[in-house]
Amino acid sequence: MTIPNIFLALGLGAIISIYFPMIAQSAKILGSGPLANVPFFGIAFAASIAIALATGNRLGDLKKVPEIPPWLLTAGIMSAGLIIGSSYIIPRIGIGPFFVLLVAGQVLAGMVFGQLGLFGMAASPLTFAKIGGAAMVVGGVYLVTTG
Missing domain, CATH: 1.10.287 (Helix Hairpins)
Known part of the structure; x- marks a missing residue:
């Protein structure tokens, strides 16, 4: 494990500590965890494409998506569940x-x-x-x- 990787992981942990409370606040404003999730995924989708292009990936490579085993795509469901669950539980337990x-x-x-x-x-x-x-x-x- 290298020092840069350690700092990257720590930074990602810090981002998560900001990210989940932001989603919880958005859920409070909208009155719904699932609805609060929608704009985040839209922005994440656009940001993912921009980051992929900026790092040398080609959108044409997306044609390989059908090669991904369906069970791996359930990560999207898990992501939604994690975000919606956090928007529910954070205000209740802290x-x-x-x-x-x-x-x-x-x-x-x-x-x-x-x-x-x-x-x-x-x-x-x-x-x-x-x-x-x-x-x-x-x-x-x-x-x-x-x-």
């Missing part, structure tokens, strides 16, 4: 508990997916260190969510 629960879910699922080598990822066997780290994450979740 941003701090939301993020520690979100990270804990990622850590625990990542360990299972890694152990089983799911989703085209190389298998990464569980170790005592990983289990200990996950236990600390769960302990941190308890401390943050129970005060």
Whole structure:
């Protein structure tokens, strides 16, 4: 893992900490999580095309989309569910508990997916260190969510 990649990942984490509350506020204004999701996906679509073109990709390569296995396209449904779910839950439990629960879910699922080598990822066997780290994450979740 390189230093630039570490900083990129940290930056993406910071963006998520802004992104989800923005969506929750939009849902509050519109009175609907699903409706709040619509303009974000429209803007994300346009931004994705602009970024792809700016980084040397060609729109003609989109003709390969039918080659993507249908199960991979369910990531779009997951994305919508994640955004709509966050707009629902953040006002109810708060941003701090939301993020520690979100990270804990990622850590625990990542360990299972890694152990089983799911989703085209190389298998990464569980170790005592990983289990200990996950236990600390769960302990941190308890401390943050129970005060």
